[in-house]
Amino acid sequence: MGNPMKIRAAAKDGVTEVKVLISHEMETGQRKDANGAVIPAWFITELVAKHGDKVVLQSEFGTAVSKNPYLAFKFKGGAKGDKVSVSWKDNKGDSRTDEAVVN
Amino acid sequence: MSRFSKSIVAAALLALTASAFAFDTFKLGRQATPAELAAWDIDVRPDFKGLPKGSGNVQQGNDLFEEKCASCHGSFGESNEVFTPLIGGTTHEDIKNGRVGGFVKGDIPQRTTFTKVATISTIFDYIQRAMPWTAPKSLKPDEVYAILAYFLNLAEIVPADFVLSDKNIAEVQKMMPNRNGMTTNHGMWPGAPAARGGIGNGGKPDVKNVACMKDCKKEVRIGSVLPNYARTAHGNLEDQNRSFGPVRGVRTVDGDAAVARAPAQSAELTLANASGCMACHGLSSKIVGPGLNEVQARYKDQADAADRLAAKVKAGGQGAWGSIPMPPNGHVKDEDIKTLVKWILSGAK
Numbered sequence: 330m331g332n333p334m335k336i337r338a339a340a341k342d343g344v345t346e347v348k349v350l351i352s353h354e355m356e357t358g359q360r361k362d363a364n365g366a367v368i369p370a371w372f373i374t375e376l377v378a379k380h381g382d383k384v385v386l387q388s389e390f391g392t393a394v395s396k397n398p399y400l401a402f403k404f405k406g407g408a409k410g411d412k413v414s415v416s417w418k419d420n421k422g423d424s425r426t427d428e429a430v431v432n
Numbered sequence: 433m434s435r436f437s438k439s440i441v442a443a444a445l446l447a448l449t450a451s452a453f454a455f456d457t458f459k460l461g462r463q464a465t466p467a468e469l470a471a472w473d474i475d476v477r478p479d480f481k482g483l484p485k486g487s488g489n490v491q492q493g494n495d496l497f498e499e500k501c502a503s504c505h506g507s508f509g510e511s512n513e514v515f516t517p518l519i520g521g522t523t524h525e526d527i528k529n530g531r532v533g534g535f536v537k538g539d540i541p542q543r544t545t546f547t548k549v550a551t552i553s554t555i556f557d558y559i560q561r562a563m564p565w566t567a568p569k570s571l572k573p574d575e576v577y578a579i580l581a582y583f584l585n586l587a588e589i590v591p592a593d594f595v596l597s598d599k600n601i602a603e604v605q606k607m608m609p610n611r612n613g614m615t616t617n618h619g620m621w622p623g624a625p626a627a628r629g630g631i632g633n634g635g636k637p638d639v640k641n642v643a644c645m646k647d648c649k650k651e652v653r654i655g656s657v658l659p660n661y662a663r664t665a666h667g668n669l670e671d672q673n674r675s676f677g678p679v680r681g682v683r684t685v686d687g688d689a690a691v692a693r694a695p696a697q698s699a700e701l702t703l704a705n706a707s708g709c710m711a712c713h714g715l716s717s718k719i720v721g722p723g724l725n726e727v728q729a730r731y732k733d734q735a736d737a738a739d740r741l742a743a744k745v746k747a748g749g750q751g752a753w754g755s756i757p758m759p760p761n762g763h764v765k766d767e768d769i770k771t772l773v774k775w776i777l778s779g780a781k
Contacts, residue, residue: 335586337498337507350508396541397520399510 336429338413345407349400349415357392376417380407407431476557487597488578490585496575497582500564503757509586514720519586521547522609530612546587550614552605566708667717700775707764722753724780741773
């Protein structure tokens with residue numbers, strides 16, 4: 330299930346700005362632990378953001394993205410009280426969706 | 433400040449410490465009024481002495497933080513762009529143990545405020561005393577409580593509906609992730625050693641510099657100096673320090689020819705200092721925002737620049753110089769903004 334994301338969304342002049350702090354290890358698969366064994370890769374592969382039911386951002390993530398990544402984007406439309414949801418899937422098949430209300 | 437006026441200040445301070453005796457002897461100064469003392473005595477101690485009464489919840493803190501703090505610290509206190517992050521690097525395990533595991537194992541990638549600080553009173557004191565950077569001491573106690581509640585929620589120490597107040601702050605102290613991470617076994621802590629009821633080690637220094645008694649070197653030779661290209665890497669350090677206080681930056685540009693002190697500062701520079709501009713803008717170098725000379729260089733050929741810049745200074749802005757926004761400056765008078773913009777466009781010295 331992963332840890333919850335922190336999401337803030339604010340609408341201003343017909344544009345909604347969304348800021349997301351994702352909690353994820355984002356392990357590249359290139360690091361080794363103290364015994365020299367490779368730490369297996371574990372990272373987000375796909376991230377989708379929706380305004381209501383409409384997809385406003387779709388992206389593919391990879392190992393170049395940092396641990397606990399921060400993501401900010403803007404989309405046209407959106408008003409106070411609307412729902413914005415962000416969901417990710419990772420390479421271990423885990424996924425998580427979190428929601429926030431636009432203010 | 434001249435030597436003469438410095439000695440007056442010193443005498444005044446002496447007069448304060450020596451109280452009645454000095455008043456009678458030197459006829460200098462006067463007793464501080466209770467109101468003056470209250471304005472000065474704002475510190476909040478680890479035992480919560482000095483903590484003002486009040487309360488604030490996470491949601492209020494979120495709104496305040498977004499308005500006044502997020503432009504530098506990031507919406508989640510996560511930004512590493514202007515300052516090191518406030519939040520992050522702590523786990524639920526740390527909250528239980530009172531010691532940040534990343535320090536014990538040594539695998540912490542980045543220190544943040546909440547990984548380091550042991551006492552919540554310190555954060556309260558610091559926000560109240562020094563934040564926001566452009567308008568320190570402007571937050572009311574309730575606002576500081578709210579912002580602190582928001583931090584505690586971001587660090588996953590308290591739930592989202594938490595209300596922090598002077599009543600329950602001691603409970604929160606027991607959940608601080610690095611509360612057991614402080615040691616007082618250093619010579620800088622005052623008083624007797626811990627064994628005899630003090631908090632320090634009795635004044636034993638952390639380092640030991642034993643005087644050489646035989647076969648000593650006859651003269652001191654400086655083994656290495658910073659090469660010029662490295663010395664100037666951050667512009668002129670002399671311009672990047674506050675104009676008051678004991679610390680002076682070294683002059684790092686123009687080589688040794690310009691060692692002579694700069695002439696007394698202009699009235700506009702004093703105004704810019706008082707208005708908070710110089711906290712983020714250097715005269716000739718970027719600090720957080722662009723150097724004032726860079727602004728002048730960009731706008732010098734535009735006839736309407738003065739009006740446009742004045743509007744920008746007042747309302748704040750973002751984008752022209754990168755992603756770090758400039759906060760709105762409603763507290764500066766319109767005619768002062770005009771004076772400052774004119775001064776910037778004429779070369780800001």
